[in-house]
Amino acid sequence: MNGRTPLRGRKNLFGFGGVFISFLYVYERGAKIGVQNNCVIIESDNLKRTLPIEGIENVIIFGDTSLSSNCVKHFMERDINLTWLSNQGQFYGRLESTRSVNIYRQRRQFACGEDEEFCLTLGKKIIGAKVKNQITILRRYQRNRPQSSAQASIDAMNKLLPIINKAECREELMGYEGNAARHYYQALGSLVEQEFSFSGRSRQPPRDPFNSLLSFAYTLLMYDVYTAVVNRGLNPYASFLHSIRNGHPALCSDLMEEWRPVLADSLALYVTSKGIIKREHFEKPAQEGGVYLDKQASKIYIAEYEKKVRSRSNYINYVDYSVSFRRAIEMQCQRLAHAVEEGNPDIYQPVVIR
Template structure:
């Protein structure tokens, strides 16, 4: 099964005899059998006909819409995955509840652990001691999380740890890509441009996994309710940000796979040019398809994409049983 990413502006998606046809502005056509498609992601000015849309919905293939620079707009898909019994329990457990509090502690403890592991992996030899000091500061920031009595307290400690974490990453990156903290909407540098794009795409992956389990993506536990924001996807994304996106971007930069000249400045922000965008998409898809044995699934090797779905299954079970300890976040080694 394939994930289709289309970012060539002016392309058009049509249907021909049960096959998906992607026509580029220069007239070149790519024909894809519908049974081989699992997801479709469109970036920017991509045309799609109503018959093509109907074909995707009939075959339960989500279509995700992004801006040209990767801002997430929304999804188009069939509505066959709603589990109202599970959602009623979810609504009862979300908000300021003991379930939300304890689940949030589990998620943030895992997130900060994974950030520390990523820092040590990418710390250059001459910066090891400096990075170790930053990791100690992160440990101090979250040592009282288990004593927190509200989700807002947890998020406060998490914010302190995050500032130290991004400070550490900036010391592990090639000098020409050095950045000063997290920036978004718009991203102010090349590093932030890539992780913003990656987070938007990862959000969509988790959105699909959550919705596939019949959950409501807008009734979260860690993140506060926000109009049109899929807070459950944000909750589940926390443990994966450093594991999947931050480490991937560090690999792209420190592995000399992208160049500083492969970005453009516009609207007070920094964005990937077409060539770098394609490199990023290929790296992202390769990462999600990679099988690994270091996740906590026993001896079984699973792809990162499958792991996202397995985590959604754990969350669904925790909600069904009203027991947050059934949700075991990912801890990398």
């Protein structure tokens, strides 16, 4: 979260999961988590691992892991966020302290959410940045795919950029975003390795391996953003761009948009082009109806995601130093909080990669 270097001896994945900076992932089925003597203890199938609790800020659990009541108490006292996901990455819920809740900031957030001009101006910034970042990703990967051409899609998306800025309501804006997305995913399908080619985006459930990689990365990104939003005292369910609905962290969907091509799409392209993830790493559970990474490949993919979000860049244009992508997400949430408090969407500056 704060850009610290990895804790000594924890760079690699372990039987229970992995620790990267302040994130602990646990994917071993039936694991039990407890706290004793200022250490987090994880046990499963005659295996036991002990980690200092001081180095952990977020815990992400996949599947049917259980926690002791003492563990829950220590997590709450130390502001350690806990996210539960299914084995396939479906969100179950979160356990978090309420110390970061800022009701005064949230009241301003709700008011801005009812201000159509604020929402539309902010939405144009976010969607414009997303489309620009998608175009950049297509251009980067097209250089290495001379036999495939994404140029027609790139041209169509470029033509949409000035139209996006002329949208008169959020519904119209999201319509343009949908048009851009169709061109983008069509081009993306032509740029991936042949064994991972796909005809379009499929979500719940993902119907092919590449869509599965996209969905998994979007899930990891969603809860990185969720944590940053909550830590800044904002309400993750009160959005400015996406429609609100019960149980959906719509503000996180708003803030994810500029990051999807940068952190998730590029990751899926990278692991498939480098042979890090192969076709045989996927399984198709009969009861799920979708395609998912197996457990070992999930560990590999999460490790690559962590490398990505821990890498540094200079894409934040309001500071003159490089920051990790995870830190950049936090800074963007703080920037949004400032825009909300001032009632001025122009304060928010979305990330545009080069």
